[in-house]
Amino acid sequence: METRCLPCFMSDHEGFSGSIKNSTKGFVVIEIDLHGRPVNRTDPLEQTPAAQQSSNKEEEDIRANLRTEKPVLREVTGGVTDLNADGSVLTEDFDLNVLLGCSVNEALEEFAGKLLGCSEEQKKDLEMTLGTFPDKQQRASVHRAVRHSYPHLMTVTNQAEISVREDPDFRELSKLVSEEEAEDFFRFIDAKVHGSAFTFCPDDSKSHRTSVHHFLSRRFGKLVETKSFSEQDKTAITVRMREKGRQSKKRTVMDCEEQVDTYTGFTLKKENLETLEAISYMAAALGVLPSDFSYAGIKDKRAITFQSMVVKKISPERLLEKVSEFERRGMQLSNIHPVSEPLRLGRLQGNHFDLLVRDLKPHGKCSSPELEELVSKAVKNVQTHGFVNYYGPQRFGNSQSVQADRVGLALLKEDMNTAVKLFLSPEEGEDLQNKAKWHFLNTGNAKESLALMPAYKARERLMLRALHRYGSNQEGCGRAWLSLPHGMRVFYLHAYCSRLWNEAASYRLNTLAHRPVQGDLVWARPWQDTSDTQVHVVTSAEERDSVFSLKQVVLPMPGNSVKYPENILGKWYQDRLAQDGLGLCRFRITSLKLNVPGCYRPLLAYPHNTTYSLVDTSEEPVTGQSPPHSTPGLKLSFDLDSSCYATVCLREIMKCDP
Structure with missing residues (x-):
């Protein structure tokens, strides 16, 4: 791995040598979804297309109507009061501590507050998962409670998982009226009680009232009708929920613009192909753009990999027609089913790896029984102590003469000509x-x-x-x-930032103690996202009392929204960026519509569910020839969290580049 600082090991075992990826069959990667299931599963728990469609319909209903059944609301001016059908005070449980648990509810409160203080550009990629809720009624309660408490958030269901992000409709309305009014109005809309009404505060500006009317018609024209009423020389807009079965007499702007996109999900098995190369093949065959494909993560080229994907504008039937053509390109598609939205990068729990290390040899001299003991000690050490969470060589394009991080550096310096030549x-x-x-x-x-x-x-x-x-x-x-496509442009910037992170990790471990020291950044809470509120700067007292462990230390990926360590590592970041001519870099390229907010990455990673065994990897004997010598090999299986690299874990086990 190429870094300007020597890579570090976390354990002191002897290790051994060997080779991987002599054959793609010796390197198998299976994506693990957010529910902890391998995406190539064929067990009865796998959803049928009909079940998946039903799940997607539930999500679409929630997103279109913002909520399901709601309590009756009393008509008021400038707000709403929650009541039951008989007029009594609503007693439904809106206690998010009960529904989500205290830690998740506290994290949600911080997330909601952070959104209010972010720029519009920063809000676009901010999202938080609330967890998985298998029961449909439980999901409905979570949707209602979150929207009631935080009207500026929208809730989205993906199968049984609920996530939250900013509601763009709330953002738009809050530019026209006060945030308090916008919150009250969205609670009124969420209640969805036919015949109920909501009245905004008086507004003397006709042009401003017109803007409000147009927004309400465009976004909620199928649900409500609006009219301005004058009373005592004051004019205000009243919004009334349409009665059941009553349709608007004229088409609204929303009706004219409404268009439902088609999304099809599938599991892709590929061999000896890069993820983006496979997408290019499929896009050309289907007549769509590569940007119409979405995925949770990029997988190795020199491997057999299984991953989830979603393609836009293509129906399941159309995709099935192309399956045989894709197979000739080394790609197999399965579990083809309709879905309601694209995938997002990082929406996976991790990856499972099945590896075969051939030509196993100790670095020194030992017998076969000692080799087995050597392997056992190495695997157990890495399970206990972990490994430095470096980005692997495939992050930078290890088969290319010009690596992706060099292209990213040229883009960050806005040297477009050089970036094109490198590309x-x-x-x-x-x-x-x-x-x-x-x-x-x-x-x-x-x-x-x-x-x-x-x-x-x-x-x-x-x-x-x-x-x-x-x-x-x-x-x-x-x-x-x-x-x-945007994802391809930003990939090169991320490659440069990843290279810098690798160098920072080596510098941190080679220069400072292998324990948290004053000025280090650590995760402050179990819920981890990219916001500053989730990192904490270690104090001198906390260093003295060993409050934190090294596994809690995080290093920033450079960007415009991260804080840097407050010790010599922070100074190293400044000097290293200046060395590349990025001392004043804002990590925004306006002309290319690129923005890199940055994030935090744990310094250490750990394998899970690890199993191993020594095997004979000698080739089959050729007829008429002497049988080949026995060649020991290592079968190794483990799970890693998302964005962790098996080659880096294996390097720690073997104490050399595999």
Whole structure:
């Protein structure tokens, strides 16, 4: 692993040598979903398409109507009062401590407060999971209670998991009326009591009232009707919930704009293919853009991998038609079913790995029984002490001559020309894509290079097409980068930040004690997200009293919304960024619509559910020849949390690069 500081080990066992990925069958990766289940499962618990569709329908109803059955509301001016149907005070339990538990409710309160203080750009990617609720009625209660307590949040169900994020409708309305009125109005909408009404505060500006009318018609036209009433020289807007079965006499703006997207989920099994390369193949075959595919994480190339994916604009029937074509490309699709929304990066619990290490040899001299003891000690040490949570080489494109972090650095410096040249730098080999890249490097002719580039290399073709259209100057190169999907653009920035994180981890462990020291950052709560409220700076007293352990230490991924350690490591970050010409970097590239808020990553990681055994990996004997010598190998299986790398864990076990 290439870092400017020497990589560190956490255990002092001897280790051994061996090789992996001689064959993809010796490196199997299976994604583990948020419910702790492997995505390639074929057990009876797997949802049928009909069951999945029912689950999605439940989610769509919640999102469209914002809540299910609600108590009757008394009509008031400027707000609502919760009542039962008989007029008595509502007694339904809105105690989130009971529904969610104290720790999750406290985290939700902090999350809701953080949203109110964030910029609109920062809010877009902020989301929090409340946990999994198998019972439908329990989910309905959570939805009601959260929305009642925090009207500026929207709740979303993905199967049995409920997550929350900012409600864009609330944000828009709160720009037109006060936040207090917006909260009361959304509680009124959530109640969804037919025939009930809500009246906003008096408003003397006709143009402003018109803006409010237009917003309400566009966003809630199917649920409510609005009218301005004058009383005692004051005019106010009253909103009335439509009666059951009563339709609007004229089409609203919402009716005209309404369009339901089609999403299809599936499990992808691929072999010897990068995730983005597989997506490019499928996008070209289906006639959609690579950005129409979403996934929870990128998987290894030199492996057999199973992962969940969602494709937009394609029905399950249409996807099934292409299954045989994909199989010829080394991809198998299963569990094809309709879903209601795309996947989000990081929406997985982790990954399960089945590895085969061949040509097992000790670093020193020992017999076979001693080798078994050596392996046992190594595995147990890593289970106990963990390993440094480095990003693996595949994060940077280990098979490429120009690695992704160099492209990311050029983008952060807004040197678009250099970034394009690095992106289109040829690798080793004489295949068509390299011939096309060499042609562009030698001639600068994007049109001719595009004609040479294979159809499945979607990213390269998008870039070359834009360069041909806009030219290869600074502006043209910027527009060429904009032609790539957002996820692909930001990938290169994240690669650079990952490289810096690796170097910071080595510096931290080589320079400071292997325990939390003053100025270190640690997780302050069990609920972990990327917000500053979840990290705590270790004090001198806490260092003295050993309040925290090394497994709680986190290091920041550089960005515009993170705090840095308040010791020599914080100074190291400043100097290292300045060394790359990023001393004043805001980690925003407005021209490319890119923003890197940063996050926190645990310094250490630990394998779970680890099993191992020594096996004979010698080849089958050839007829007429002597049987080959016995070759010991290691079968190793374990689970890792999301964004942790098996090659890094194996490096700690073996004490060398596998």
